[in-house]
Amino acid sequence: MIEIKDLYKSFGDLQVLKGISVKVKESEVVCVIGPSGSGKSTFLRCINLLEKPTSGDIWIDGEKITDTHVNINKIREEAGMVFQHFNLFPHKTVLENVSLAPIKVRKLSKEEGEKKALELLRKVGLEDKAHVYPAALSGGQKQRVAIARALAMHPKVMLFDEPTSALDPEMVGEVLNVMNNLAKMGMTMIVVTHEMGFAREVSHRVLFMDDGMIVEEGKPHDIFVHPKNDRTIAFLSKVL
Amino acid sequence: MSLLNTYINHIIQVFPDLLLGSMVTIEVTSLGVFFGLIIGTISGLGKLSQKKFYRYPSIVYVDFIRGTPLLVQILLFYYGIPGLFSNVTGKPLSFDPIFAGVIVCSINSGAYIAEIVRAGVQSIDKGQMEAARSLGMTERMAMKEIILPQAFRRIIPPLGNEFIALLKDSSLLAVIGVHELLKNGQLYISRTFASFPVYIAVAMMYLIMTIAISRLVAYSERRLGVSDRN
Numbered sequence: 068m069i070e071i072k073d074l075y076k077s078f079g080d081l082q083v084l085k086g087i088s089v090k091v092k093e094s095e096v097v098c099v100i101g102p103s104g105s106g107k108s109t110f111l112r113c114i115n116l117l118e119k120p121t122s123g124d125i126w127i128d129g130e131k132i133t134d135t136h137v138n139i140n141k142i143r144e145e146a147g148m149v150f151q152h153f154n155l156f157p158h159k160t161v162l163e164n165v166s167l168a169p170i171k172v173r174k175l176s177k178e179e180g181e182k183k184a185l186e187l188l189r190k191v192g193l194e195d196k197a198h199v200y201p202a203a204l205s206g207g208q209k210q211r212v213a214i215a216r217a218l219a220m221h222p223k224v225m226l227f228d229e230p231t232s233a234l235d236p237e238m239v240g241e242v243l244n245v246m247n248n249l250a251k252m253g254m255t256m257i258v259v260t261h262e263m264g265f266a267r268e269v270s271h272r273v274l275f276m277d278d279g280m281i282v283e284e285g286k287p288h289d290i291f292v293h294p295k296n297d298r299t300i301a302f303l304s305k306v307l
Numbered sequence: 308m309s310l311l312n313t314y315i316n317h318i319i320q321v322f323p324d325l326l327l328g329s330m331v332t333i334e335v336t337s338l339g340v341f342f343g344l345i346i347g348t349i350s351g352l353g354k355l356s357q358k359k360f361y362r363y364p365s366i367v368y369v370d371f372i373r374g375t376p377l378l379v380q381i382l383l384f385y386y387g388i389p390g391l392f393s394n395v396t397g398k399p400l401s402f403d404p405i406f407a408g409v410i411v412c413s414i415n416s417g418a419y420i421a422e423i424v425r426a427g428v429q430s431i432d433k434g435q436m437e438a439a440r441s442l443g444m445t446e447r448m449a450m451k452e453i454i455l456p457q458a459f460r461r462i463i464p465p466l467g468n469e470f471i472a473l474l475k476d477s478s479l480l481a482v483i484g485v486h487e488l489l490k491n492g493q494l495y496i497s498r499t500f501a502s503f504p505v506y507i508a509v510a511m512m513y514l515i516m517t518i519a520i521s522r523l524v525a526y527s528e529r530r531l532g533v534s535d536r537n
Contacts, residue, residue, distance in 0.1 A: 117437055144443030154438035158456050168442035171452065213438075220442055 068093040068255055069114070069224060074123035076109055083109045085279035087123070091224070094253040098266035098287075101276035102302055107259040110276065111226050114257065115146040128223055144172060147217030151229040153209040155201040155216070161188065162197040165216045173220065180219075187215040191245050207238030211245050218249075225249065227258040231265075243269075263306060267291050275299045314504035321495040321505050325512050328491030333516070335405065335487060336474045339412025340420075343473075344466070346413060347420025352450070354425050365421065372418030377411075378479050384411045385483040408480040408487075416473050423465045427458035460531045467524030471517045478513075488512055 069091040076084040083106045091097050099107045112118040114125060116132065116139050124133045132142045156164050165184035169175045175183070188194045191211040201209055210230055217225060227246065231239045243265050250256060250269050260266060266273050266287060273290040275283045275298075283296040291307070294300045353365030372380070385407045389400040402410075431454050439449035481490035492509040496502050 115441055117441065140440075140443050140445055143441050146441070148438075148441035150434060150438060152432075152434055154432070154434035156435065156438070156453055156457075158460070167452065168439075168444060171448055172443045216442070 068095070068128060069257075070126040071114070072124045074110070074113060074125065075121045076106075076113060076118060077121045083279055084113070084120075087279075087281055089274065089281060089284075091255060091257060093255055095272065096250045096254075096256045096258065096270045097272045097274060098270040099257065099259045099274045099276055100261070100263070100266055100302075101274075101282075105276045106279040107276050108228050111148075111228050111257060111259050114224075114226055115143050115148055117148070140172075144220050145223045147220060147222035147225045149210070149213050149217055149225065149227045149230050151232050153201075153206070153213045153233070155209055155213055157201050160198050160200055161193065161204070161212050164201065164212060165219050168216070169219050184215070184219060187218055188212070190218075190248075191215045192241075205238060206234045207241045210234065210238075210242045214242075214245055214249070224255040224257065227256065227260065229259050229261065231260070231262055261306070263291070263303075275302065277302070314501070317495075317499065317501040317504045318508045320499075321492065321501075321508060324491040324495055325488060325508060328486060328488035329512055329516065331405070331485065332474060332477055332487040335408045335412055335480065335485065336470065336477050338409045339416050339473055339477070340466070340470050342409070342413035343416030343420050343469075346417030348424050348455075350417065351421040351424030351428065354421060355428060369418045369421050372415055373422075377415055377476050378482065380415060381408075381411050381479055381483055404480070404483050404485040407483060408477070408485045412473060412477060412480075415476075416469055419469050419472075420466065423462050423469065424458065426465075427462035428454055430461055431457050463528050463531065464524060467521060470524075471520055474516060474520070475513060 071087055071089050074084050074087040075082070085106075087110055089097075099110065101107050109118055113120050114127075120133060124131060126132065127142065127145060130137065130142075132139075155161075156167070159167060162181060162184050165187055166175075166177075166180035169183060170177060170180040173180075185194060185197060188197055191214060193208060193211055193215070196204060196208065196212075201212065204212065214225075214230075230246070231242050234242065239262065243262060246256070246258070246265070247269050258265070258270065268287075270287055272284060273287050274281050275290060275294075275296070277298045283290065283294065283299045290299065291303065294303055350365040350368055353361040354369065356362045356365075385402060385404070389402065392398070392400040428450075435453050435457065436446075436449055439453045440446070444452070477487060478489040480487055481493060484490065486494075489509055492505045496505050499505075
């Protein structure tokens, strides 16, 4: 489904990603954990080309997206992204936030787009908030809208960039719940997270990143109960 | 006492002329800011463009206009351009003063508005552009649907200031014979030599207009600001 090979990324002199290779199968949920500054977010942002890789190749569904001639906008339609700070459009209602891209990019009619948006809002439990502005929502609600917004484009893969890090503790559960349902429905997901509980319970595979490299990877049970690498052990002893 | 009466008399006499002049002032300023907003949006976005083809002309335009006095720009356009035209073609050319005034004011305010638009666009959190792009929108689409609508709300106060500044500066158009507020006052003075009461009246008229506009801006700012919190 997704294949990443020898991914390098530098910002000026700072090398953030130092040769990442990983494959993600269809319907697989992969969690990326690691200390801050280890390159987790940059790695995720390379997958939908919000950051341009310095070198290396990425395939999504057999298409090599790092080719210079591919249409970046088309790629991004296929990879939904959920941000730490939600990034909802504050001047648009919840319904407009969700229906905008399907209407403008996928060229659905306004009725179709809004009907689909309402369906998705129902799935994340926010149908009753369709006509309010994001400012009137709690953090957890905003993030659920952001997930619905990304899903509205029918992406092949969903990328989550620390989706619960900016939330008050009591709102983390509702967002993880939505993500859990999504995983059960067979969505391919790559999740950068500090929620070790989620990584352990929901994901199929955990990648531990440090210093721009994947230091250790394996089934959640193996990583959390029998970590092999010293850096993994040190990190987990701090966060668990 | 009689002096005060004379002054009041002059003010009453000149008032209809000043009112007409104010209309011209508002007309020229409004058109100037309207076209300036169009020019300014294009060149403001041009300054932010990755492409030199858009960026360099925008930079040269903004620097030239902001670095030269409006009075010089007015004279250059009204006298200089027709002079060049007739030197090159041998035919005469003259502009209607109001037409020239609107053009110069548009070009002038466009440069200032370009900087306002640029700052407004840059003030929008870059996560907004990323979110739009991650949904598959093109940069142009994201700019139109997401960034500019938010930026325009934010730049209403500085746009109001620009409107006020241009309203006052439009008095310079008196030198090319636009019958705006100041010119109409001066014409009356040249007939009656009543400079003190008329200039005071002219100043008051400008003051009333600028205060009215700043109140209007504050009001629209409050109304539009309602949903602008993330």
